[in-house]
Amino acid sequence: MLDDFKETQFIAYKMITNSIKKNKISHAYLIETNGYSKKMDFALAFAKYLLCPTHQSNHGNCHDCTLCHRIDTNNFTELKIINPDGLWIKKEQLEQLQQEFSKKSIESEQKVYIINGAEKLNISAANSILKFLEEPEPNIVAILLTDNIYQLLETIISRCQIVSLKKQNSLEVKFDANIKKDMVFKIAIQEATTEEELINMISDESYRMNVEAAVNFANSYEIRKKDVLVDTNKLWHSIFKDKQQIMFGLDIMILYYKDILNKKMDRKLEIFDEYSEKIADLSKKNTISQICKKIQILLKTKENIKYNANINLLIDRMVIDLEE
């Protein structure tokens, strides 16, 4: 049940339960999963909350009624779950869903569909889901799950209420609030797998310098655009030398652009509070599409690094792609 997530996913939990309590259920929710391992459990708990009458009247607890049990065993006709078929979610899968949902419901007023891996909607499937979202039917709620919101059409994003899940990390508990606010800590906690590793990262001065260097590169690029290529040796290659370091630098840039997007969408910055002024400035200079496009290019460059020998060239290529 949704209450199981009250502590671990407090913000998402509050957002959802408030909207239901105030009777302001949105017709579509886009859940940014951020690598959270229990994402599907969360989505199912949410679906139960919407579908099971006892759930809502009894503060999210129905003590396992038959309806909820059927949801657990994927046996409830008014809940449909769509998973990628191979690499993509295809148009036919959505057509089938629309067809089934157009029948009069026998069991429940409310219908819910979950799209797991919404970034894998192929173009025609994305367009058909868009039609669904543009003309919402009163009793249908869509729950879209995505690991990579930046691959979704902006038109889809803008029609959904966005709910962000927190990546779970048990290491975090042991540190005090002041340390947890530090940008380097917030980055290291996402990478470290043991406490020892985490402590090494946050106490290593060169780790902080590399974070700053990557942010500096993004800022220089935003000011000088293609001209930054003249200085890639100084600003990038002399700092991020091997594949692993380059991946790290790109990760930092991705997180930085995510915060620019957060600012643009009036959300709280996740990591780079230290750069809040600069981020405010850059959020004004970029459209949402431009920021998403840049994040995609950074992700693609990261992917290419794995297979490419000439990594220096790839970074130059990236700067050129960012410009286009």
Ligand SMILES: [Zn+2]
């Ligand atoms: Zn129930």
